[in-house]
Amino acid sequence: GAGVSQSPSNKVTEKGKDVELRCDPISGHTALYWYRQSLGQGLEFLIYFQGNSAPDKSGLPSDRFSAERTGGSVSTLTIQRTQQEDSAVYLCASSLLAGGQIGTQYFGPGTRLLVL
């Protein structure tokens, strides 16, 4: 079956512009995560969606970042007024819950964002 897909795979934008990144999780996976990896850094948690519950936004670095998940499936991460420090690889992952806990995460290929 299809894995997690993300689009676009690469995005170059100018400072101050808005960007939208899309994630299509594995069908049936109720949990969806956004992470980013800045150059030379590890995985940084951004936001988590679980079913119809309110998302955990505790990792979003500023109010320029927002995300939504429509119909419990596709998610969009929006970055407004992009800054150069937003340049990173943005990864999406989905998983099932197993016994109320997070199961194995399946990652998408990522979107490489470059803000000039």
Add this chain to the structure above:
Amino acid sequence: ILNVEQSPQSLHVQEGDSTNFTCSFPSSNFYALHWYRWETAKSPEALFVMTLNGDEKKKGRISATLNTKEGYSYLYIKGSQPEDSATYLCAFPLPYSSASKIIFGSGTRLSIRP
């Protein structure tokens, strides 16, 4: 503050040698520990999910052990090959009541010299 630590940060190993590295995690409220391999220009890929104290899991030349009482897991690679070059991440899922986050370590970057 819950912390997941991995050591060493990077490792250079000669092809054919065996190696191992460590993930340390909180020993209280343990549910599971995940290991992922992250190759350059690819997405992280799950290696193991470990749940029981004393667990040992194996996948080819890679194996992992788990000690939940002292809060550590070792990943072993036997007879390293160039294709083993990657960053190895461990991840600790928080209990469901804690907003169901999963905390990743910063990874061990492994380079295999041919």
